[in-house]
Amino acid sequence: MQPVGWAMLAVAALIAPQAAAAEASPQAALDQFADTLGYQLETVDNRPQCPTGIAGCFLTTITLTFPETLPDALPTRGLSLYFSFVNQLPLVESDIFTHRLINGDVQQLTLKPGATLRPGARHVVKLWGIGANFSRAFAMPNAYLVADGVNPRTIAATRAVIDPETGLEALPFAAPMTNEARLATKSDADRTRWLTAERAFAVQAERQAAATTGVAILPKPIEAVQGNRPSVDLGRGIALTLHGVERAAVAPALASLGVAEGGALPLTVRVDPVAIVKPEGYMLDVRTSGIAITAHDAAGASHALRSLAQQAAFEKGRMKPLRVVDAPEYGFRGLHIDLGRNFHGRDQILKLVEAMAAYKLNKLHLHLADDEGWRIEIPALPELAEIGSKRCHDLQEQACLLPQLGAGHDGKGGVNGYLTTADYVAIVQAAAARQIEVIPSIDMPGHSRAAIKAMEVRHARLMAAGKAADADAYRLIDPADTTEYRSIQHYNDNTLNVCLPATYRFVDTVVDALVDMHRQAGTPLRIFHIGADETAGAWVKSPACRAMIAENGGDAGKLTPRFIERVAQGLSAQGLRTGGWSDGMGHTDAAKMPGNVQTNIWGVLHGGAVREAHDQLNRGWDVVLSIPDLGYFDMPYAPHPDEGGYHWASRGVDDYQVFGFMPGNLPANAATIRNTHAEGKAIADEPVLQSGRRIAGVQAQLWSETIRTDGQVDYMLFPRLLALAERAWSPATWAPPYGAGATYEWGDKRVDAVKLKAGWQDFAGRVAAQLPMLDRMAIAYRVAPPGARIANGRLEANSIFPRTAIEYRIGGGDWTRYSGPVGVSGEIELRSRSADGKRTSRTVRVAAPVR
Structure with a gap:
């Protein structure tokens, strides 16, 4: 009432x-x-x-x-x-x-x-x-x-x-x-300051980069040398010859060239793992007599073609002779997209798959379910998609889930929806054609509210039909459980009951469906990500869990590790690897886990990332760095109230911070990355890495709680995803070698600041060269607002990336293109424009002193 x-x-x-x-x-x-x-x-x-x-x-x-x-x-x-x-x-x-x-x-x-x-x-x-x-x-x-x-x-x-x-x-x-x-802050101890136009000007003036005039390829190749002989005209069209590789394996990369076949310029693509020994490696030789590519595998051949396409676009089809020798630093170069919180559909994902291929990322981690939504069709359990993919005003949650995250009352809008089987198959096929592996993720046992509520609707339907046994077959809760808890997102009912046989039947059914979808796509499923993070304190008063709790010494907190171990062993028996987030994975008994698991480290750099990463590396697991300080792209670009994103891990993850990351020596990042209070704090090497341990790679994450449109997806990912692609592919030359037991502090001289600045300036110039390509791919990347100041009555402005168009206006008048310092008075508004001129940044303001 x-x-x-x-x-x-x-x-x-x-x-x-x-x-x-x-x-x-x-x-x-x-x-x-x-x-x-x-x-x-x-x-x-x-x-x-x-x-x-x-x-x-x-x-x-x-x-x-x-x-x-x-x-x-x-x-x-x-x-x-x-x-x-x-x-x-x-x-x-x-x-x-x-x-x-x-x-x-x-x-x-x-x-x-x-x-x-x-x-x-x-x-x-x-x-x-x-x-x-x-x-x-x-x-x-x-x-x-x-x-x-x-x-x-x-x-x-x-x-x-x-x-x-x-x-x-x-x-x-x-x-x-x-x-x-x-x-701007919670206390005087917090040194964070909003990135105003004046402060941005000072930062950008220190890092100012020139436009690229030579090799524009991104990520940066190991070796790239241009010659001075006559240019190579791709406008003549190419005469393609393939050796050791099927055309289908390189077709998307060939298409990215935008060059007609049947022309005069020879283009030979040869796969020879003896000549090029490193997986995904290649050699590209561009001469007036023709273009030759030799690669280790189809992925390497595609990477070579993508590099060729970038440089050809930069030189407008008439290239200087070029020799490139290249291979990736890390084998795992990933992008994680959260479809659970707010849905983003097939077309958007396919666009991102093409962008991933352009910049040599090779793992697409699709987060397909969470508390707020279930986003993949499972034919055997239709309620998962029918109920779990929609949010509306139904307090009984019989037709939909509650309208979390401002979804609205009517179940309409882009935040609702799911991938059909055909959608998912198409995504897997498109990714495989670009040598990108799709890693499906269903978070469990926590973050499972959408599944639980959908299966409750199924249970009610079958009970009403008098099919009690069928109804209980996939019920994921113990109705007699009186445990009271709240998850980190304030749910009191979001955790699968790990003591029920129905829970494991549910997992098997979902996994089997995904295995079948990958089979339909012609690309076997190899890894299944179970999430396993942020599990709330459930099951303590569940009668179904009494025996299992007793078996674990009366500690209900041990039930989540036992669940992870059981599911991982079950997946291993099917020939599948288990992936999971580091907090849940870290609580398991390594002896009870398969030997080839993947763990994503998502601890904050100053809050346990080193400990988690080194501990789990020492277990012999494949460790992927998903550290929020550089890899959570739902964090804001900068500390400013008009920059979107959550801020629990970092007040600002900008392009420079991502670019400067040193994956191979985690403690050294204390020299360049401050904590959430903008303080420089020391990081110790604890525990010490065992000899020979090395991370598998790096992954970017885009969680979608505040991201409701595809345009916001593009904005939050690009261009900083280019910085992550660079770091996953090319070594950070400014990083000191890993030293067991070393401790690093802010500004530590062992990190080569000169090399870092030079590396950034080179990278920034290449990013500017890539922006027209992003425009052509219809990626609405972030246009960063300009930095600006008024000195001696004259307006000065600058940008993160060279050749960015800047506009200003005085007193709300017409916008004028900024071309250099200009005399002004009063309040000045400024904005930047995208490379194609179609979009602007948010507007920033500076004011001249009143005389």
Whole structure:
């Protein structure tokens, strides 16, 4: 039952001016109310005096402004306001509203008994959250109204819009954040400062790079030498000859050349693993007499063709003679895309697959399920896709999941959806044609709410049909379990019960379906990623788990490692490798795990990454670095409230930080990467790596909690994914050799700062050369705002990457192309443009001193 206070809305409507009252149906009245209700979310203070009993709080407010006329037919029974807020809310203060957490981030406001709403009234709801909110991107759209007997309606003021200049989603209801003193940090110990235009100018002036004039290939080859003889004209067309490789294996790379076949220029591609000994290695020789490629394998041949395509595009089809000798530093060069939180479909993934191939990434890790969504069709369990892929207002969750992360009430929009079997097969085929391995991921036993709820719908359907045994076959919870817990994302029901045979039957069925999809694609499944991270404290009071808990000395916390070990052994029996996140994997008994598992290290650099990586390397596992400080591309590019992304691991993961990473000597990164408080802290080599241990590679992650559009995917990935591709392929020449037991501090001289700066400048020039290629691939990469300052009355501006077009305007006038220092007065707005001129950066401002 809802509080009866909403009935006071009818009283308020009666006292509204009669001339303004319009007769309408209850539905039309709710629609009108939703369309005219003012709604603003504002982060007020990240450093407030917290209410008694609450530590580490921040204050956000929701301001509701009621229309001057309340519809007289407005339904009052059961009227509630639902919104999403991702932080824990131990206290919500309001003169008229009461608050209730539904689950996860879904919140409900209802009127207090006896409260009165008046036309034109303004009400401020104080949300006391735990943690901090450093970005407007934390605001979730699509708050909505619900009442009995009518359909829910989105509050119009909370809808997201697309900015026509930037192409990015904007949230007009999220108030600007301007008070740096109160909003940029949590304490005086935090040295983070917003990256204003003036501060960006200083940073970029120190790192300023010139445009590339020579070899533009990215990632950087081991050896690339241009000659001075007459140019090679690819416009003549090519005469292709293949030896030791099928055309299909290099067809996408050939297509990237954009050159007609049947021409005069010989292009010979030869696969010879004796001549080129390293996997994926190649030699490219471009001469006036023809182009010769010798590669270890089809992947190496494709990489050579991609390098040729990049350089040919840069030189507009007339190339200087060129000799390239190249091979990757690491065999695992990955990209992880989270489809669970917010869905991104087949076309977007296929576009990313082509971009991965262009920059020599070779592992696509698809996160196909999480608490907020199930994104892959499993024919034997149709409810997984039918129920688990959609979020809407159904508190019983019989038709959909709760509308987490501002998904909206109606189950529509791009955040909903799933990959059909045909979609997934097409992705695997496209990836395989580009020598990219698809690694499917179904997170378990935690992060499994979508699966649990979908299987509950299946259970109810079969029970109603009198098929109790079939209903229980895939039920993933123990209904007698009275354990109370909250996951890190505030769910109390998101963990598979690891003591039920049904859970393992479910895992087998899902894995079998994916194996079959890979078989249909003609590419066998080799590795299955089980997640295994962030498992909440479930099962303690589950009768089904009593025996298993007793077998583990009464410690319910040991059940997750036992689950991981059992699933990993089951996968191994099917000829599959197990992948998982390092926190769950690290708690297993290595002796009970298969010997060839893969672990993704996602500890923060200053918070345990070295310990986890070295410990799990010493177990003999394949270790992939997924460290957030350089690889979580859902983190903001820079510490600024208008840069999107979560910030729990880093306040800013910019292109330079990713480029400068030293994968082969993790402790050394203390010299160049600060902690989340912008402090330089020492990192010790603990535990010491055993001799001969080496990481398998590096992976970028894009978690999608705040990423609802494909344009945002592109923005958050590019161009910093190019920096990760560079680091995964080419050695960091500024890194000192790994030394057992060494400790590194901020600015440590053993890291060669001169080489790092020179390497960055070379890289930045090559990135600028690649931006037109990204434009052609329809990748809406981030256009970084310019740095700017006013010195002696003159505006000066600069960019991260050379030859970026900068525009400025004075006093809201017309935009003018910046070509050099110019005399100005007053406040100046600036922005950058994409290489193709179609998009701009966000606008930044500088002000001339008042005289």
